[in-house]
Amino acid sequence: MSETPRGTVIFDLDGTLVDSAPDLADTLDEVLADRGLAPIGLDGTRALIGHGIPALVRSALVLRQGPVTEDDLARASDRFLSIYSGRLAAKTRPYPGAPEVLDALAGAGWRLTVCTNKREAAASEVLRELGLLRFFAQVAGPDTFEAAKPDPAHLLGLLPCPQPAVVVGDSEIDVAAARAAGLPVVAVAWGYARRPVGDLGADAIAFRFEQVPGLVEGLSPRPRHR
Ligand SMILES: O=C(O)COP(=O)(O)O
Numbered sequence: 530m531s532e533t534p535r536g537t538v539i540f541d542l543d544g545t546l547v548d549s550a551p552d553l554a555d556t557l558d559e560v561l562a563d564r565g566l567a568p569i570g571l572d573g574t575r576a577l578i579g580h581g582i583p584a585l586v587r588s589a590l591v592l593r594q595g596p597v598t599e600d601d602l603a604r605a606s607d608r609f610l611s612i613y614s615g616r617l618a619a620k621t622r623p624y625p626g627a628p629e630v631l632d633a634l635a636g637a638g639w640r641l642t643v644c645t646n647k648r649e650a651a652a653s654e655v656l657r658e659l660g661l662l663r664f665f666a667q668v669a670g671p672d673t674f675e676a677a678k679p680d681p682a683h684l685l686g687l688l689p690c691p692q693p694a695v696v697v698g699d700s701e702i703d704v705a706a707a708r709a710a711g712l713p714v715v716a717v718a719w720g721y722a723r724r725p726v727g728d729l730g731a732d733a734i735a736f737r738f739e740q741v742p743g744l745v746e747g748l749s750p751r752p753r754h755r
């Protein structure tokens with residue numbers, strides 16, 4: 530990385546850098562099977578990802594068994610985490626082009642960070658197992674600053690001083706957090722958004738990973754050097 534960072538790119542994780550839905554779906558279906566409930570499957574799981582694991586488990590239980598008590602949710606979330614921690618990157622893979630683009634952005638002087646609603650330790654471990662952790666100066670989960678997207682504090686914690694920054698994410702949650710933080714945002718077309726990517730209200734859309742650096746450059750003011 531160059532001595533004067535160009536600015537910070539804040540990447541979302543699930544649905545943006547990595548396709549984690551297969552491992553999340555397998556885990557969710559195992560939790561449901563333990564309870565004699567029908568599976569949600571890959572497509573069903575994709576539609577529930579983005580607000581973190583407790584929210585994912587709650588949504589699945591509500592769909593399959595109706596209202597859930599907080600105790601029951603805590604038990605099911607613990608069970609989910611114990612299964613998921615053994616298969617964080619069993620089927621999870623970076624999206625095509627991600628490693629090359631991260632390498633290029635770092636080489637161009639960008640400071641790279643991750644802002645995810647997956648807990649910090651699990652997010653870092655997924656990135657480590659996929660060989661991507663080395664690109665990132667910091668990885669922030671909802672437990673890092675005690676703030677979870679769409680709370681802008683989750684993004685702003687990654688920017689300790691005023692600097693150019695661009696958010697890259699796949700969902701309405703990422704766009705809402707970026708808007709609340711006053712940061713420009715690129716939406717990627719390959720993730721888990723519940724709406725068409727053109728309806729997310731992002732400043733730009735990437736249809737392939739290779740488009741990300743050009744869009745990030747275009748949205749970021751050049752820092753002034755004295
Ligand atoms: O819901 C999750 O698992 C977190 O997803 P995110 O990395 O897209 O924030």
Ligand SMILES: [Mg+2]
Pocket residue numbers: 541542543544545579698699700720
């Ligand atoms: Mg996401």
